[in-house]
Amino acid sequence: MIAVDNEHKIIYLNKRAEQQYNINAAEFIGRNLSSVYEYKWLNLQDKQIAKESLSAIGWWQGENIHIKKNGEQIYVELSVCFLNNNNGEKIGLLAVIRDITQRKQAEEKLRQTEALLQEAQRIAKIGSWSWDLTTDETWWSEEFYRFFNRNEDNITPDIAAINEFIYEEDRERVNQLIKNAIEQGIPYETEFRFIHSDGTLGYAFSCGKVERDVTGKIVRFYGISKDISEYKQAEVALRESEERFRTMADTAPVLIWMAGCDKSHNYFNANWLEFTGRTLEKEIGNGWIEGVHPDDRERCVEIYFNAFDAHQGFSMEYRLQNQNQEYRWILDKGSPRFNPDGSFAGYIGSCIDITERKQAEEKIAQQAALLDVATDAILLISLEGNILYCNQGAERMYGWTAEEILGKSANEVLYEDFSLELLEALQGVKRSGSWQGELRKITKEGREITVASRWTLVKDQIGNPKSILSVDTDITEKKQLESQFLRVQRLESLGTLASGIAHDLNNMLTPILAIAQLLPLKLGNVDETSQGMLVMLEANAKRGANLVKQVLSFARGDEGKHSVVQVKHLLKDIEDFVKGTFPKNIEIDRDLPAELWTVSADTTQLHQVLMNLVVNARDAMPDGGILTIAARNKFVDESYAKMNIEAKVGHYVVITIADTGIGISPQIIDKIFDPFFTTKEIGKGTGLGLSTVLGIVKNHGGFIEVSSKIGKGTQFKVYLPTIEGEVSSIPENKQLPRGNQELILVVDDETGICEIIKSTLESYNFRVVTAKDGIEAIAFYVQHKKEINVVLMDIMMPSMDGVTAIRTLQQMNPKIKIIAMSGLVSTEALAQASGTSIQGFLAKPFGADELLSILEKVTV
16 A cells, blocks of 8 residues: 655555565655656556546546566556545545456466467367356357357357257257256267258267256356368268279279288288188288298298388289189289378289280290290391391391390391392382392491391281391301302303313414414525514514413413422522512511421422412502511311312411502402403403412312402412321321310401301310400400400401400400411511510411410410
């Protein structure tokens, strides 16, 4: 309690005021009231109301905020009146002040709680209500009004109003529950239907209970109601969806399963149960695994559990036992399920019977294996020309892998250009359904091969053409042998013709030459001009006679006088001739072993052969070069004899004449032995030189091999059979060396050579792998470095030549064992070109004895 005078100076403070404002009465008596506290009006109008109330009735009661000197704010309730003296004069004011801060805080907290409750009810669509049975007053929350889409202005909150909204069929039941609660105190929970203000049907959940006074009398009935229309609609939709899923799953022609978060299966459709012949109780959980084939169980469980842990889809194939106790192949695909909030919900999967497909795949695999065993190239080509399938035979024949050519145009991959033969094949197969003939095709290395091709038109189920099946047989070697045979026949025919012509020419030249020699004697004094003409006539007659002799030598293969000949001495004479007469810019490379076998030959004719070859070599090197004169002993075995139609098994002396000149183009190399064919200028060649050489060599029982590359040079190898019984360096029944399963890498761009070497080495207990060029050889060596014992490397190859490949391999492994092969390059030239040493050199062609002997030396 505080009293102040008219100037608001404190004239009285009681103890409670001292405690409330933390002051001492003695100190504050006489001081202005503002020294104790400052005040704020809760509402602006309260100040005017207080003034008017004091003026009218001399008293005011209200609430205010006091701010104490320490800054603390308190809520106070004030009762203020005037103080009068004995004369009735107003001398001040008396205020009774009560601290209501705690009450105000509680009121605020209650207000906030009610606001939160009201918001929670709004969000949850829960309305609350209360019915005071003693006063018959009813209270509804705001949400309960919204429940019926009404407000306080247009509805009276009572039981009658509620009954208007309850669906007629549910009204009696709900009223009975309310009656039981009011009369007997029985609480209730129920659902009922109600009518929205827009006439649509809604669903509500309601619960109610009673409150009793101290005497046990029921005095209040209260509860809540919640609009569950959306939930009910979702429930109905879910039930309908589940029913649709169950119907769909049970009628689907697949096996369907579902699993929960614990990896256990909790659903199988009717088809699964019908397929397995097992009950749902046996299958749920992990019981389904019992039906999986024992050999597949561990794999299936591992795939399933790993996918489950990662929440990823999976696909697996396994065998599942059916109702007839037979195992059928199943394709099982599972996908993870997720709840709307993204949480993992389990798996759903479907299975189809793929037994027929697996059997078909097995049959196809067997057929494909049979196709791959075939040496023929088998291709399936679409009508648009794209390659759909190729077997391993095609990979071997053309050098392409299936991955490289599938889907690509056959015309671009296998043909150099669109030929007339290819057009005829396409038209023929489309017209009659099949075609067969010969085609020229190109391998991956660019080598042209000839194939005997059989085409069949493949049709679909309704008879429409859909693709072409092509079966190719490589007849390149056969065609080459045919070409050699035809050339031999052609030469024999030309020889017969030339023999007849030469005979007639000899008959004509004989009197001409005789007369040319006799006329000077018969005529006596002949002027110089006539003498010159006679000399010219005799010279040309002799020249014609010599030419006829060459023709006869070619035509009849005159044997001449054969004797035992040591080729080394003959080659020494040729070397001396070359040194004395050839240009100085031609270097001679001589390679003659100490012991050469002897041959039976006509020395003059053999000299003629060698002279023809070295002169041709000279003419091929107008700017100089290297002329190689070499010889060696060689045994031609069966594998080598198969490579040349004119070769026979036996011992030979091989004479090599090679140059580094301009080379001979592939287009004319098959014609160089034809009579009268020459590449020299008119007047510088008769065209009989090489044809005569061939005739002489064949007459001696030998044969010739020629190889050439434009810009690199040409090499002639003359094979002369040795004298029977004179070969002493090789025992008649020599035991050839055998391998010990060493792995040999053979590198050559000629597939035929690779195959012959491979066949020979495998016959003598070696293992062989082949590569078509330096790049492929290096790639294979990187992968199998520790396994490969020796590398057989051809020097001249496309892409990466042998010299480059040798250098690369030696950089990778300085200790690598390499044997070089070449038809042109000598050992010294090879060592100089590669810049390093190799372990051996084989000059092509070589036989099994040479190959095995050098391998024996290298592998020791």
